[in-house]
Amino acid sequence: MEESGRFVARHVASLPKSGIRDFFAIVSRMKDAVSLGIGEPDFVTPFHIREAAMNALEKGRTSYTDNRGTLQLREEISRYVAANYGPEYRPDDEILVTIGVSEALDILLRATLNPGDKVLYHEPCYVSYAPSVALCHAEAIPVRTTEEDQFALDPAALRAAWRPGCKLLILNFPTNPTGGTADRAKLEEIARFAVEKDLLVASDEIYSELTFEGGHVSIASLPGMRERTVFLHGFSKSFAMTGFRIGYACGPAAVVDGMLKVHQYGIMCASIVSQEAAVEALRNGRDSVLHMRDKYRERRDFIVRRFNELGLPCHSPRGAFYAFPKVSGAGLDSLDFARRLLEERKVAMVPGTAFGAGGAGFCRASFSTSYERIHEACERIARFLDDVRRA
Ligand code: PMP
Numbered sequence: 187m188e189e190s191g192r193f194v195a196r197h198v199a200s201l202p203k204s205g206i207r208d209f210f211a212i213v214s215r216m217k218d219a220v221s222l223g224i225g226e227p228d229f230v231t232p233f234h235i236r237e238a239a240m241n242a243l244e245k246g247r248t249s250y251t252d253n254r255g256t257l258q259l260r261e262e263i264s265r266y267v268a269a270n271y272g273p274e275y276r277p278d279d280e281i282l283v284t285i286g287v288s289e290a291l292d293i294l295l296r297a298t299l300n301p302g303d304k305v306l307y308h309e310p311c312y313v314s315y316a317p318s319v320a321l322c323h324a325e326a327i328p329v330r331t332t333e334e335d336q337f338a339l340d341p342a343a344l345r346a347a348w349r350p351g352c353k354l355l356i357l358n359f360p361t362n363p364t365g366g367t368a369d370r371a372k373l374e375e376i377a378r379f380a381v382e383k384d385l386l387v388a389s390d391e392i393y394s395e396l397t398f399e400g401g402h403v404s405i406a407s408l409p410g411m412r413e414r415t416v417f418l419h420g421f422s423k424s425f426a427m428t429g430f431r432i433g434y435a436c437g438p439a440a441v442v443d444g445m446l447k448v449h450q451y452g453i454m455c456a457s458i459v460s461q462e463a464a465v466e467a468l469r470n471g472r473d474s475v476l477h478m479r480d481k482y483r484e485r486r487d488f489i490v491r492r493f494n495e496l497g498l499p500c501h502s503p504r505g506a507f508y509a510f511p512k513v514s515g516a517g518l519d520s521l522d523f524a525r526r527l528l529e530e531r532k533v534a535m536v537p538g539t540a541f542g543a544g545g546a547g548f549c550r551a552s553f554s555t556s557y558e559r560i561h562e563a564c565e566r567i568a569r570f571l572d573d574v575r576r577a
Contacts, residue, residue, distance in 0.1 A: 213534045216532060285453060310538060425471050425474070492564040
């Protein structure tokens with residue numbers, strides 16, 4: 187290691203780099219690659235939302251805002267969450283505007299965890315959960331979800347994983363990378379468990395508008411949950427606003443107050459331009475969201491059908507924009523499959539193990555890219571599988 191490495195804290199030095207970034211670095215240097223690796227919408231932010239950002243700049247709105255975010259945006263968030271998810275949050279002290287769900291999750295963990303506290307979450311999961319917990323000197327306890335269950339969290343598995351010292355439960359429905367969701371009955375069981383064990387719940391609902399079947403239920407709306415749930419949401423996925431870096435947390439005032447302290451000292455506030463764009467998204471963005479969701483659904487149906495035809499068993503994800511086919515039948519592990527597919531046929535998928543040990547044997551294929559490119563990727567995967575099976 188380079189000599190300055192000795193200055194890096196032990197708990198940071200021991201963190202692995204995100205497995206996804208390694209793949210992106212290779213793909214970006216490769217000509218003619220088709221990437222199913224990206225975790226962001228291929229749509230440009232709808233014009234009316236970009237226009238709101240341009241108007242903010244034109245009017246010279248370039249200052250800091252209230253640490254909590256502009257009152258106008260917090261009021262819109264309050265209305266939007268009540269109308270679409272159920273719970274009502276006070277703009278004054280129960281809503282905090284953040285730099286995406288990334289920051290919301292980070293400051294929630296830092297505001298609530300003491301060293302040694304334990305955090306439950308379902309796995310395979312978003313790459314940042316385990317490292318974010320480790321950065322707080324807390325202990326991550328992953329709970330396996332399985333393909334037999336379409337990667338929904340099984341309340342019995344959650345109960346079995348619980349240990350004394352568990353303080354927080356992170357949920358993410360629909361799930362990145364599996365598209366798993368939990369129906370109301372399962373959520374109710376999970377909610378009862380959270381009450382019984384006195385857990386705080388962090389509910390990452392960033393893909394919730396991109397639910398294709400069955401509707402989305404927020405655990406925050408279930409009896410006894412509002413007072414122990416922090417609802418995390420943002421604009422990156424549903425409104426195609428990743429580059430605006432804007433999101434929010436809604437929760438009980440004392441927890442939000444703790445988060446505000448961490449946010450105040452580390453961040454101050456989200457960009458005012460992004461906040462103005464977010465107001466427009468919440469007020470008038472619904473048609474754009476529905477249009478994008480329909481496009482994702484068409485692509486999902488195509489890619490899932492093709493994977494199954496190609497002998498890569500794949501359930502139909504009920505939400506988000508990721509397919510999670512099982513690749514182990516081809517006789518390769520996830521990493522070899524992804525590496526060879528990239529090298530030999532220039533298609534990028536992310537090895538399932540990037541999302542935790544439970545992803546072994548699977549790869550993640552994002553369908554947030556055009557139908558034509560997904561079609562091309564599937565043709566190349568077919569040729570790749572022919573080569574592998576012939577060898
Ligand atoms: N949670 C999940 C499950 C995600 O997939 C992502 C982004 N890939 C995030 C949070 C972070 O999103 P952002 O910071 O852009 O709001």
